[in-house]
Amino acid sequence: MHNYKVSRREFLRLSTLLGSTGALGLATPFAINLATMGSAAAQSNVSDYKALICVFLNGANDHANTVLATDSTSWSQYLTVRTTNEAGSIALPQVGASGGVIPISPNSVQAGRTFALHPAMTELKTLFDAGRAAIIANVGPLLVPTTLEQYKAASVPLPPKLFSHNDQQSLWQAYAPEGAAYGWGGRMGDLLAANNTNPVFTAISAAGNAVFLSGRTIRQYQVGTSGAVPIAGLSGSLYGSSTAGSTLRNIISGDTSNYFQKEHAAVTSRAISAQSMLAPAMAVAGTGGVPNPTQYTNPNTGALANNALATQLQTVARIIAGRNALGAKRQVFFVSMGGFDTHDAQRTAQADLLAKLSHALSYFDGVMGNLMGSDLRQQVTAFTASDFGRTFTSNGDGTDHGWGSHHFIVGGAVKGKNIYGTFPVTGLKHTQDVGSGSLLPQFSVDQYGATLANWFGLSTTQINDVFPNIINFSNRNLGFI
Template sequence: MTRQQHNARRRFLQQLTGSFALGAVSAFLPQIGLIPRAMAQSSDYKALVCVYLAGANDAYNWLVPRDSNASGSHYQRYVSARGGVYSASNTAGLALNFDDLLPIRPQGSSVDFGLHPSHVDFSASSDLGSQAHSGLQTLFNQGKAAFVCNVGPLLQPISKTGYDNGEPRPPQLFSHNDQEFLWHVGVGNQSNPVARYGWGGRVATAIAAMSVGSGLSPAISTAGAARFLVGDGLLPYQLSGEGVNTLDNYSAVDSLNYSAARRAVLDELLGETYTHPFEQGYASTVKRSLQVGEELDALLNANDGSGNVDTIFPTGNSLAAQLNVVARMIKISRDSLMARRQVYFVRYGSFDLHDGMFVSGGELTDSGHGELLTAVNEAIGAFWTALGEIGARGQVTTFTMSEFGRTLSGNGSGSDHAWGGNMLVLGDAVQGGRLFGTYPQLILNNNDDSLQDWSFNRGQYIPTTATEQFAATLARWMGATDSSVLDAIFPNLSKFSTRDLGFMA
């Protein structure tokens, strides 16, 4: 090969880099390769599905005390902390009306609660008809969903007095980027060596022996690169809400627009033996990536429908589109690829509502915060139906994360950055219909050591449950049950008295 030909090939490969970065090809691991599929279903399959609510969900309008509208009730304390009920005459109020809240009665709680009015049952329609789905109120009352209360990054248990005295706390509190990073890595400080990897990736790596069989990475994202899924030697396999992003106009079997000819040239280039290690590694990676993408796309879009679900997901909802793909991936991963453990990541937002939490004249469920929560309710509700269709409700646990809770008091039309928040957990393996952790008293600037209720002047609550306790409980269910393994995954876990929060069966 002449120097001119060699340089031409190099330029061609360099130009391809930009194309691959825009598609799915660059996201695939070099070691991924789909082996011949065994068709028996894996009975030991388990998956975690993280629904990340980007921008910081206002968790105290998501789950609200609803004991009584009378003076002195927990609900009235909530109303007071939030500046009153939002109305045309009180546009700065952030509280929801008592009668708008959807009633739930958590087991073991002396106080009744309510969910945001967006969490009702609903129907989704398509050209094939209409299908009814359960909303989060129904799923909670049926014992399928639970909330874990006042969770956030911590280095160790800390009271308000301890905070004021300078005891260790996570860095850069109230910063979106920093707190999202800490949620993703599941450790309270960025300098910890394990923070190079996400806790989902660390869990997937720890139980990697259980994932061997398909060759597919056990960490899968529909929301681009996600630190949450990165492990030691492990990178996430990336999809989109549409499925696999195959390389356009390079089909080996398509004669239109010279696709087959292009593919033949590309295959020839990728099949060359290159002397430079980078060139050879790049060519090998792209070649395997193309093979994986095409094989996986074929499974998801098989003519017999084996890679699809009949569940009707709501349209115009990006979270629903992502969870639709996740349901299909779970189906083929378990049934065709013989995967045993997987961790998924989806993302939806933005919840950073410094203003516009309510919209004057708008419906509670169709505008502001309510519009976002309606999309979450409908996406998760349809996903639950799909899991029932494929018989995976006991094998899949869905949970939310969000960088922090928000201030109880408003700023005029929204809420600001805070610390502890409430997270949802859903699945047949969940001890549903309950609240875990400690739900705050919702008092501004509180310092009650007896109730472990600590807040700052605008109701920024100090978490009483650490992200590591939350994550470790899910990791144990996935199979990381050995104490030394859990301590390696979550190095601060030993600082907390409760290692397992008990929300998983």
Template sequence: MSSINKSRREFLKATAVSSVALSSLGLQLNIANVNAAGVSDYKALVCIFLAGGNDGFNMFMPTSEAEYNTYSSSRQTMAIPLANILPVNNVEYGFHPGMPEVQSLFNNNNLVIVANTGALIEPTTLDDINSKTVVTPIQLFSHRDQEQFWHSLDPTGQYQTGWAGRLEEKNYAAVDDSLPINFSLSGNNLWQSGSNSVPYTMSSAGAITLDDIDAESSDPTIQQRSAVFNSLLSKEYTDPLMQHYADTQKISNVLSEKVDTALALNNNININWPDNKVSAALKTVAQLIEAKTSLAEQNRQIFYITFGGWDTHGNQLESHQQLLTELSQSLQAFYDATTAMGLQDSVTTFTASEFGRTLTTNGDGTDHGWGNHHLVMGGAVDGGKIVGKMPDLTIGGDDDYSDGRIIPTTSIDSYGATLTSWLGVNADALNKIFPNLKNFPANEKDLKIFV
């Protein structure tokens, strides 16, 4: 069994909460098995959360003369020169020059743009805001609050469960001690947390295990420590908390060995992976997908990766290019991996971010915005197009809340519901998973992302 060296504090932060919550009902885990819902085909969602607030309006930009001039005027020193924008088929828009792989994915109909998406409780216009006739999410431009809203979509601000966690609990029957459908390579998170369940958390290197606990070690000290630890776990305790911890740790040991064994046996995807952290995480996701049969034959899986560094208040032109290049190269490699497995039509990858950036500049960067563009990639998408409504990028225009903070026209509820529908979840369940969905028109509950 592989082991990740971590201090006790680091280990507890990364795994203890999820290990305990994973067995929050003792051995009766609230874990998903899609087969129980009568689903036989395999599908997976992969979320890449661009933490900090990606500048989507410098990721995908207009190329027609009139709209580019508006963009350039609003963005000032942040504007990408028109000659550098990577044009695409069918629409007068293009990608940032650091994203040739994403340009290719779009032109090959394997990627769509979901336009001007953001935190909304109900349809919102500037007139609605000015007349105070609309409810908006609390603390709109706060990293923490907007990340939590994206994860939970809770208009009350209680933020107790996430929509991927609710998806698991409301649609898939619980079974013994199998792995959940929710996997996180970025620690415990609200998005994948339900009332009685959390994701299985791991790292890009594999399962996270206790340091220096290994019964098969050649070190006598570690052998002795492991024997004592396993002896403590095997005891029966009258204290319910102690018994709960022992039961949880035993299950964690079993699942860790199952995951690492599966990863070791499924490392045959012959892809040139870029040398960066998000690519390393996606490579592990690809291995987990390849290992789906040995991991309890799950037919639905949801993966979560946090990709940080997008809070570009300074040095944006340089840092944003680096981030977009890393994202673009990693997306292409992951798509190639799913194609090598013959699963490109069964895996959909999408981006998320707590908010966009201001169109205006603070001199060397941008500030916290609202609406944003997102990417959805996979063989099942109806690619090479823009889904949703592109905004007017005029400073002081009808779509500008203030200082170039663009009011979103596509809600996160609609975005998430469309992705979730692709998994096979019905309309009744969608309204329970997405609390604000009922506030939006019927045509926004299916954004036509998929073929």
């Protein structure tokens, strides 16, 4: 017999991940917050509302076709490397050409260089030009500041398991490879949840389970596109009986002498309570509430289609609209979209993906500009993240796994219309090229996250706690917000 030694706290944490399904289609919404509700009684130290939204691009977005240097030297190198003899060559048309890249003019001048966005990102260009979007150049996991020589000599500690999808997603979200327990969104929630009347609504995912939102005490609350997920059969008629629902509730949430059943019943009760609070607090979708997203245009076919990422952001907006009813002052959200692992057919696949991203962020900005009569753009910030960047070299009609990547920050508090950091040299065999044009990051995820955390209201001590490697970097605030 195994002698498992599990603390009560860990037992409670694990029990939140368990649900029961059966013929009735019952399911306990998982990842319910088990932090004691008494923590909400702590003295609130913020009076305003702020929300952070992580927009995760699963699969690793190709940064080099998302934000491009278009000055003559850079463009010549770009065409030389990214144009292949394959039918699926990934080089994009130049500025001014049909379907060409879209020029942008950052406020900060980088001598002799000009820039553009992918041609599918017209809405994001509008946000950039309006000063509500910024670009962070070449961000990725780092443990300490690292030069190319140090990387090649392995003379400084390097992030583990580079170029591995699951591990690098986890490193971005939780500073450790796959299996990490706590993410930096959840840890921020731990420290700020006392400002919320109902801590259960501090960290919310509209895209399934994400380690980014896992805290030491705060547990992410997961919602679907229809909002809070109810347990089926507790209301209305069940099997033709008007009383069966209440009987079922007693069965799944009633007290018992068995410790496991007792804790499962407690989780179920909290799930029922949370759903009953969130459902009426959320604004309705559509007329009279949060407007439904328009359809986006597929750049490859010209056809209109629904945008699942925009629908996730609508769900986030509906929850933000209920912030007062929920007693929320600080909330962290997670949304995501997949498909960015473009080893093949990159030019068509990425165009569609970036069109969805651009459309969704523009839709969300518009909603935040007039959310049930309030302009919340100064109080809500969205930022992108992804597994890693991709190689500058092409494998024919796609790219392979890289490291550093460019990212977007969107919101009214963002110091927009700018590119932060020195934009990498376009080409191969330069001081940030670790091989095949894969970029050695100039900024760490810790620096990126710490800048957001500072705006969110964390103190220097708290930021040190949330981002364990930030003490290794002299520049703790990148200044983009």
